Every structure is written in structure tokens, then in C-alpha cells.
Amino acid sequence: MSETPNAQADSAPEGDSPIFSAQKSGQSSEYKPRVAAFLCNWCSYTASDLAGTARIHYSPNVRIIRVMCSGRVDPTFVLKSFALGADGVLIAGCHPGDCHYIDQNYKTMRRYTMLRYFVEQMGIEPDRLRLVWASAAEGQYLADSITGFVEDLKKLGPLNWKANWEENGERAKALEDIVHEHAEAMEVQP
Amino acid sequence: MKHDETLRIGVYVCHCGTNIAGVLDVEALAHFAEGLPHVALARHYKYMCSDPGQELVKRDILEYNLNRIVVAACSPNLHEPTFRRAAEDAGLNRFLVQMANIREQVAWVTDDSTEAFTKAQAHLAAAIRRVAGHEALERQFVQIQPRAMVVGGGIAGIEAALTLAEAGKDVILVEREPTIGGHMAMFDKTFPTLDCAACILTPKMTAVKLHPFIKLLTYSTVESVEGSVGNYRVKVRRKPRYIDESLCVGCMMCIDGCVFTQAKFPNPFDQGLGKRKPVWIPFPQAVPPVPVVDPEVCLQIARGKCKQGCVTACGERNAFRFDQEEQIEEYTVGTIIVATGFKAFDPSVIPYYGYGRYPNVYTSLEVERLLNAGGPTAGKLTLRDGSTPKRVGIVHCVGSRDANFHPYCSRVCCMYSLKLAHLVKEKTGAEVFNCYIDVRAPGKSFEEFFNRVQDEGTQFIRGKVADITPANGDGAEGGGLIMNVDDTLLGTIRKIPVDMVILAVALEPQADASDVRRAFGISCSAEGFFLEKHPKLAPVNTANDGVFLAGACQGAKDIPDTVAQADAAAAKALALMDAGQIELEPNTAWVDEEMCSGCQTCISLCPFKAIRHDAERKIAVIDPALCKGCGTCVAACPSGAAKQHIFGDEQISEELEGLMNYV
Amino acid sequence: MSETKKGKLALYWAASCGGCEIAVLAINEKILDVAALFDIVFWPVAVDAKVRDVEKMPDASIDVCLFNGGIRTSEQEYMAQLLRRKSKVLVAFGSCAHEGCIPGLANGNNRRQIFDTAYRETPSTENPENIEPQPKSQVAEGTLHLPVFYNTVRTLNQTVPVDYYLPGCPPEADRIWDAITAIVEAKLPPPGSVIGADTTVCQECPRKRNEKKIKKFYRTWEIIPDEETCLLEQGILCCGIATRAGCGARCPGVNSPCIGCYGANEGAQDFGARLMTALASVIDSDDPQEIDRIIREGIPDPVGSFYRFSLAASQLRRRRLPV
């Protein structure tokens, strides 16, 4: 039996190493959306390589994760990205009908539709999740899609999921109060 | 992340000349990496992919006991194999290497060096966290059976089978008709050389029959395909001929002996223009030269009551087997060549051409049979009433280049229309009118043939025929027809009276192409023909390794192109079989048997049929030889039992954490 | 635990319905064995002991604490911290402590919305003066204290470190006994483990299963299911595929779909995501519009359908709070 999920006490779902959390960029006046992008190896990752080779500039806010197929993108990864502080999640795969694995991108399409309904109900604008079909030849298109997505995210503003989780009223004070209340009731000094 | 004190990660940041170093402070990047957990050393170097760069990695592995390697450089699609090999040379498992793509995806795509540096940090940290979770894997190879299956016995299949057999490979040739030969066997002559089709084809057909390495399965279809490259298990459904192939000598006496004195059933090989008996053979040179009994109309089979003149005629050969039943045979082969050919477009869906309504409107394939000496009229071109046409119209592009039917050009119609014009003229002396949109004659000696047909006096009218109407209004037998066409060069609309119209019909995918596609795990392009792996660089490969394409099933093409492609497919198959083995994808999926509850969610998700349900153990089992490593089942598994090498949940999650903590 | 000396056992009830307390009794006469093996030092529902008694105990003096319920108020958090400190082994007992369970579904709302519903908006509420519970209220006799009601329900392990988890709403009696036996016999799995199976409900479900392809999802009242075939294959949203085994597939056994109370299987990071991905993957359509229709019509409440028992433990943990 392995470790159970969320086993650490009250560490919000961010990383565990102090070095990692210490590296956060400083306060900046301009809001820079964070985007996690899952690109399939055969079409969209190759397209992003092509964008590079062709020196096509696009928004640097995107962080790319290579998967073999968009069908590998587990909704867990998408939700985890939001929980880890992503303002948007991009999934890119081969065009329908062109999947390197025949038709796995249709499964991506189905999960994507499902996820959009789910995140909307969780109060996350569904447009923070985007599905793009980009063939290996569509470097420009992929770059434009990324930049366009980042622009759209700027309009939506920061998501900042961790703050959402941590907010809990006057928690620290309440806990302190209990100690005093109990002490009062027991007529002893805390 | 994994806190394993034995982890010793070596990190290498490549300058790539100034490609990376010009944008990113590579020294700072290496310094940053040094501070991350488990990083034993971090270096930066001018060209990591160069020999000295690789040497650096190898030396460090040995000297500093590194057990994980991260190279921050270009795209893994370029140099991942390079660094995997370098690690392996130094005794480290090749899969304990990870690349961070800081060239194509960082340095080259932004001018903002601050942002670029942060992004590079994120990608580097992600790679380091990811590689910590990598596992040592063994390279897997699969043996290739030195036996091939060719599906389809037209000229493409025949050529491919012969090439493979001549190279010493066992070949199983499957054909669904009672004879091999395909469409080519139906033709009279071939363009542009006017060779008699039978004269050049039948020797090849006989060669197939006689070749010791070719097993010929006619009147058979592929039922299912399992397995993967190297070891395909193909089930073949063999329809009953009701005649024992091994006993029949092809004397055809049974056909004479049949109680039906007149042939009265339409012969499909003659496009229904000729007639056949219940026991029949498509054409005299059929291979195998064994008749076949049509159970629908044979009195003995359909009604159980017949004098069996055929059996009497067969005499002591005693080859008839009325109790023969359909059989499923299984063959294991290493490679498969799909050569299932095309179907001629049925023009009856075009109402204004009156095919099927006016008896003297024919398809080109019907006319091929009429012109063929072995055909229903013994080569005499006649109208339905037996008279010889004096004026013949040929309509090009019927069903081709037409958004209402097939938008593509069928490539061969212009040339076969020219050929038919020549043959009609030669045989009947009729006036011939070819109505075309463009004459497409780009092959070797094609233009010369066009000139020749023009010189012979065939009239070429540039315009697409709009209507074919009966001259006398009732369209009765023997009645003339009018072709209504805008002669776009003349600029006037012409009404051309003819006795016979030949519709140059399109080539389209076989009606069951999508079933075939599914069986062989390949794709179709938009128009329905099978999709090659790459239109230019892999024109006979498919997305399914070990399955190759030949002939018109991949797209309309003429005989020379078909034969060339068949030989190419055979060569590709040979290369694979002669290599003897093929390396499997390392990133295959597998099922944790303890965790799998046998819910069967994953089974239908795999397009490669790599997952099967083990009914006894009630779990899913993934065949690593079939798995291509897409990971869709892993992402879909509700119990988390499906896992994947290299792209496991842990590895991707770690990468994500690394990325997201550096924004 | 030594065999001669009796162990010390504590049980606590935080944000939960109390079903887990009953479940302890569902082990029937074996409760006597428990009483023989342990001194029950703290069990507010059954034994008269005060918080101050616990506060006075030395740290790590309780051998095992079975803690049921999520953390919704400051008092529950205080008790979780207190019992953690006093106990050697802290067990998150039942779905609420483990994954938040039904109380955790309130994470789809915040404190304000919950109060509005509970004290104002429900048709049966009559509260013309809009009285709401306050952390402090002055009465003639002095100040009355109520714990602070948090915006978000947390699971036990999101509050304090937890040693073991016993899933289920409530845990099955047999599994409870298994756990107690394991504790007594010191045959516990490594700390952090869920005490239970490593596979999902389908393993225990007797229904006939096949490849799955779903054209339409049905709500339970829309269809009379075939008694023998997998409910999910009939389009009924059965969570059994993703839910940890251990219950004996009770619900599917009586023609009712599994609702997921045992939570995610070993190693799965997010129960609802597992369910979502599996269901979406087997939707039998490649047409975006049709896919959309199938989901929209068939699953009107994704959060409630996929996270009935595990919203608080999910990756996102709660709905976004209004800014």
C-alpha cells in the first residue's frame, strides 16, 4: 500500500520542497497568466518545435509538458494544474482523423467536454481550459493559439486557486480563542 | 517528490553555440540546477550533442556515479536518442535520461530574456523532478515472422506476392472473388501501349498459381486480424465452392453438363452483360481454373433436388462437394500488404445521365467487357439490340472532379477514355466524341497517345455533358441519344446525337473499405482511400507497423503506378522480415493486476486491440507487443490500475509540479 | 501492544452524521472483545469524559484514536489537533474524516451561502429577525461561545497528520473488525495506508460486464435496469469502477448504482477525475455536438455525481469562493 493522496497535513497542494516554493517570481505589477500546456508528441509538440525552428515568437507564459498522445491527458493533471496555480490549461493534439494513434484524440475531446462542465460548476470559467488541434505543420497556428489563449486569460484575471483554498475566515484566531475559552471554563491559565 | 538519498542527478545545460546561450544565461541556469535536490553536479557546455559533449556525460557518469541525467538543450525529438545512447555507453540505463527543451520552446520563441530564463528554470526543474522518478527499463524487441500475407489478388496483390515469393518468403494471397486478376483481368487493352491486358496479366496469374512459396486462397475474405507487427494472426473466411479445388482439373465439363442448358444468370465478371450457369467460372483463364457453384441458384443446393448433370460430367474426378461449408482458417504472418483495390463508381445516382434508364448508356467497365474477346459479345462492340453503333459519345469525369460525388480526379479516366475512343474506332469505325473538362495525360508516352487518338479523328469537345436524352423522346431500345454539352471552346451549346454513350466512371474506395480499415488498424483519408503514413516520405507504409499499402486501395492509380507501388510495398515488407526483429516502444502501458477489477472500461479504448480481458482472472491484460504507448487507457482507467512506462502518473505529476512552481 | 496491559482507545465525532458511531456498534458482540482489549478513555457519545480530561492526559498516551467526521469548525480542528497530540495512532474513521464525504459537498458553497440556506431561505425556516449563530453572544449569565464555522470542510489529514484511513460511509463492520484485529495483532500496514482493498467495487460486483460504450446516461429514475448486466453499461452512472472495494458491492447487488462512498482506489490522486475520465472515454460518439449533448443531458450535476463523497479531498477541494 502506498501513500494516500493529500497525506501531508494541511500543505495546500503545492510542492513540498522549500527550494521550489522559494523561487516564486517577485511581485510584479503586470498580471502574467500561468499556462500549463499538454502537447501530444506527434502533432502539437512537433508544431511547437517547428514554431521554435521558424523563430515564431509567442507568449512565454506557457509551460509545456510533452505527452505521447493527447489521450494521455488525465483530467487529474488538468485539475492538478489549476490547483498548483495555473490560470489556464491548454491541451493540444492532432486534428480529428489524424491522430497518430488512430482515434485517441476523440477521447480527449470527450474528456475535455466533460471537464468544461465540471470546472464551470466549480466556479472556474470553462474558457480557462482550451483544446487546440494543431498538426505538425501548424507551428504558426499553435503559437497564435497560445498567445491568443494568454490574451484571453488576461481578460479573465488571475485564478489563484491556493488562496481560494486557504481562505477560511479568522481561523487562527478562532483556534487561539478556544484555548482561552477552555482555560476559562477550567479556571486555569493556558 | 521522491526523496531517495541514492539519487545522483547530473545536469547539463547546452549553449548550442549562441542559439541558447545568446538568450539565456546558461551559467546561471547550471548554477540554479545545482541547488535543486538530488543534483550531484551541473555543467554547461558549448555543444552537448558533439562528441566531446557526449564524452563529458559518459565520463561524469563513471567518475561521479551519476544515476540520472538531465540535458537541457534542444527538442527531445532531435537528440534524445543521442543522450540515451551516451548514457548506455557509460553503463547507465538509457531510460534514466530526460531532456529539457530550452531551445525550440524557450530560447527561440521569445525576446524577453527575463521571461525566457524563468521559463527555462521551470523546464529544467521539471525535468529534474521527472527524471528522479524514471525507472530502468529493458529494451524490448519482437521477432518478425518471415511470412507475409497479401490481401487482394488484383495486379497489385499479384505483383507484391510474386516479388515476395521470389525473395524466398512464404506468401499467403487472399482474394475474395473466385479468381485472381481483379479489374485488370476485365480490361481488353491497356493504355498507352495497347498491350492486351490478358496477355500480360495471365502469365503472372499462372506464376502465382505455380509458385511453391505462394499459398493462394481465392473466394476467401479476411475475417479478423489480431497481433501486431511480426506476429499478425489473421483469420480467413473461406467460402464454399462446392468443388474440391485439389481434385478439379479445370476441364469445365461440369459447366456443359449442368442441367441448365442455357446460361441465364447475370455474370458479375461481365458486369452483368453476359450470362452464366449455376456452376460457372468468371473467365476461361481464371486462376485457379476451378469453377464455382452459386448456391442461390444451383438446384441441388437450393432445392436439394437435381439430376446433377455436373457430377456426371465430372465423372471419376468426383470433385463435387455439395456439403462443403464455410471454413475459418488462421494464419500467422509477420507483415501484411493490403491491396484491396477500388470500386467503379455507379453512375445511376446521376439522374441527368440516364444510366440504367437508357439502355445504350454504358459504363466504361461494361464497354471494356464488350470489347474484350473473352467477353459476352466475344469482342464485338454492339448496342443492346445487337447493332453496331455509328456514333459514340464518351463522357469524361463521371463522378470525378465533382463536388456532388467525388471531388478528386480519378487519374486514369482520361487515359482509358482515350483508349476506349481508339478501340471503338478501330472495331466499329464509328465517329467518337470525347467530352472532357481537361485532358490529363501526364504519364510516360501518354501525351503521344492523346495525339495519336486525335489524329485518328476522334472529336474532342471541351465541356461537361449536361444531359443525355433520348432523340425520339421515349428512350426505347435502339433509339438514338442526344448529348447536350456546352462546347466551351466554341462558346456554344451543342446537341450531339449518338447511338451509344460511355460514361468514364470514377474510381472510388471499395464499399467495405472502412471495415477493412478497422480490421487492419489503418486509417482512411477524407475520400475514403486508405491513408499512407506520409504522402511523400512513407507512401506505402501505414500508421500500423508491418501493414503496407499497394495499388488503388490507397488512391486511384493506373497499372504502371500500381505495379511500382506493389513492388515498393513488397520491398518494405522484405526489409522488415529480413531484419528479423523490430524494437518495441519503451513507453508501453501495463496493468497492475492487484488493482485491476476487470471493469473493462479500457478494452474498447485501444485502437490496436492491445488490451484484452482475461475472463478467468477477471482482469485486463495489455500485450506489450501490440501497445503503441499512447497512454489513453492509463488516463482512462478508473481504478488507476493501468500504468505506463516513462509517462506514468508519477512522472507527469512530478514534471507538472516542477513546472508550476517556477512561474 | 503488549498482551498483558489493556490499551487505551478514544473515539471522536466531528463533522459527520454519526453513522460511523453506529457502525462501531455494528460489529455486534465483538464490541465486548473491544472492551476486553481496550480501556475507552474518551467517547463523548457513549462515555462520560470531558475535553479537559483529554487535555490533561500526557501526550501520546492514547494508543488508538478512531476519529470520524471532517473538519468544519474551529472546535473540530482543535479536537483534531488535541487528539493527534495525545494519540499514538490516529485513524481517519469513515468517509468524512477520510475524504470529506457529504459534509464536504458543502464545499460547493461557502459559509454565507450555507447560513442563508439554513437560517433564512428554506421554506420551513421561520426566522423573521434573521438570527444567525454568532461565535460569541452575551447573555445575562455571561458570554456564550460557539465555534467558528469555516468556509471550507477539510478532511482530517488536511488538518493533522493521519496514520491510517478506514474508508466507507460508514465503514463496513467486517472491515472495522479487520482493522481492530490488525491493531491488536500489530499487523498494521505502513503508516499512511488506507486499510482496505487495492482494487475497486467491480471486483466484488457479480454483474456481467462487457466492453463499455455509452450513448446516453440515465438517471436512476429514468430506467429500470436489467438485473444481471453491468449498470454502467446500461447508461446508469455507477461509480463502482473507480470506488475502492470493501463493501461487497452492496448497492449494485440490489440494482442500485454505486455512489462511491469508499473513495478512490489506492494511488489515485482524485476520485472524481478518475470517474470523469473513464465515463467520458467510453462515450460512444466522435461528434463534438453529440458528445456535448450526451454529457449535458445525462450528467446535469457533475460535481455531485463525481464527488459525492470526496470533494474536500479532491485536487480542487472546493468551489471557487466569490472574490
Add this chain to the structure above:
Amino acid sequence: MSTAMDRQGVELLERLGKSGEGKSPQGCMQCGLCAASCPLGYAMEFPPRKLILQAESGNLEKVLASPSLWMCIGCYTCSLRCPRDIELTDGLWPALRDQSLQAGIQPPAELQETFQNLFKYGNNLGKSPRQRLDWAKDLDVRVLDLSKEPRPVDVLWLVGCYPSYYPRNQVVTRAFARILTELGVTWGVLGAKEKAVGECERMFGEEGLFETLVEENRKLLDKCEFQTLLTLDPHAFRALQKFYPQHGAWYPVKHYTTFLHERMEQLKPLVLKPVKATVTYHDNCCVGRRCESFDPPRELLGLIPGVELVEMERNRENSLCCGGGGGGMWLDAHIVAHGGHRLSDERIRQAAATGADTLAVSCPYELSRFEDAAKVTSLEGKLRVRDIIELLAESMDLGERNVS
């Protein structure tokens, strides 16, 4: 040499290509299928392919001034056969006519008159709106005028101009009113408020006039509550189904053949009286060829006891147009003057060739066109022209009561 006009042609084609109606005319491969399919193509100086060729070659001026610009009768044959899927009928022709009018070129005089009529009276016939409901005078069923008595109805029947005013059509109109009532649907009309739908105006290139009509009709229709909008005129049906939505006016419109076909089961026990006739059906272009509704009208005729259906050589998608569409109703003289012929004359001969004694139609224009054609071709008395409604009404015993 390049003039402003040179570019205009190309720009027009480019605009059409982007309009979303079919494929770009610039993809034309000059195969001539349109020209030879066109029943009047032989007489046109510029049949569709030449319109495109000339416009593209900088000769738009020539095209706009050509009499052949006013010879398309909107039969859709070229549009449907075009191998490059170019929308000629609904796209190219109206656009060129619009351009021509904008360039100040006078259209044929007959058309100018109908434009004026429409402008003044809201109908092409130049009749007073007050006479719109004259057909219903002394009718034995109640006609609800929704403009006076607004209330929710099942069916809002846009009666149409010819059916309202033209005496021969009024017979059909009355019969249809009886059938609707017999079927038990609640129905109403717009009475004097009703205006032409404007399909012809759009085809004429009077896009502005058409848009005005859409606006006016929209205001009227939006006030009414109804389940189905019903027309007798297939052209009106086409416009409401295809072009009105492009201006944001969408209504659940049906042609009467479809409407009645959906109620076949209800009709079956009502069509009792045998109608002894050999009938050949003429497919109108809008509901037939364009919308591919070929079987419903035939099945309706098949319901009637005694009716024997025979087919013309050209039928269904291959049917020959009556020549009345796309403004053809007013352009016979223009067409004949420029080398064409009246298609209704040709068509009625084809009908007679089947040996039928009745030519069944389902379009208000066709009654008068074919009856005139019968006179010209000396088929009067040999071949009766009747709307499907009339035949049904006769069999249901709902025909004209006081017809002499």
C-alpha cells in the same frame, strides 16, 4: 489596361466566395455543365460559366448590360449540378443583377412595373391590399384575420399574392381553407396587412427592397403566436426558409405539400370520393429540386382513389422548370424577344406526351402558366391543370361549391 470596372468583377466574385453560399465562383473550371443544363442556356449571351469568365476577365460591364442577365428563371439546375458546388442561382445571379441595378442600368420594363406595384401595394399584381381577403368572401369556413383578432393559432397561413388575388388561384385558396378547417387545425391569416415575401425581388437583385420586406414582415410575424408558418408558394417557402434567417428572421415555415404529407394518416379516411384521372406531377423547382422533396406530393396524389400517376420523362431532380421563377413570371416577353422560349409550353408538351389528362402542380404560378401554355399548344381541353389541393379537395368533397 485596367479600369475600376475590371477589378469590380473579381471583387464581386471574391465577395461571393466568402459569403458562405456554396464554393467560390473563382473555382469555376469552365466545364460548361451549367450552360448546357440551363433550359435557356442556348439563348443566353452569358450563361453562368461565361458570367464568371467575363466578370473575372474584367468585362463585368458587358455582363451587366446583357439582356441575358434577365433570363435566369431560378430553376436551380445549374446550382445543383455544378461540380465545383458554386451557388449560381441564389448567389451569382442576384449579385450581378444587384450590381447592374446599382450601376444604373435599366432592367426590362416589365420588371420595373412589378417593382412599382410592390412598392405601392405590397404585391406584384398591383392590387389593393384591401382586396387581400376577397377570396374568402361568402366562404363556408371561418377565416380568422389575425391582424384584427390576434390569438395563438396552430398555423399562420401566409396566403400569398397570386392565391389571394388571381381568380383561378382563389379556387385553390378556398379549397385549402376548407381542408385546413377539416383537419381541425386552428389557423389564421394576416388579411390586409399581408405583404409579399419578396423572393422574386431578391432574385431580381433588389436586395434593398427585399430587406425592407423582411423587416416589415418580421414586425408582423413577430406579433403572432403560431406553431407553423404555412405557404402555398414554394418561392415564398424558399425565401422564408433560407434567406429570412440570414437577416435574423427565423420561422418554422413549411410548404403545404410537406404540411399535408405529415398529416397523411389523418387525410386517409377523408379522401373517399374517387377522382378518375391520369395524373402527371410537375415538380416545382424550390420544393422539389432545391429542397429535394419529391415523394410527399406524389404520395399525397397517391392517396386519392381513382388517380393513376404517370411520370414525365424529366421528373424529380431532373424536372424541367415552368419558367415562372426568379422573376420569370414577368419576363416571358423579354426571354422570347432574346431568343428564348416559354418553358411552360415545352413542359406541357412533355406532360401531354405521358398520355395524362391532368397535370398536377403545387405552385400558384404554375396554374396560370400551364393553363396559358395549354391554350398556346392546343392542349386546352385535353390536359387539365390542377393544383394538388384541388384534387384532394375534390376527393374530400370540399371542392368549389358554386363553381359553374
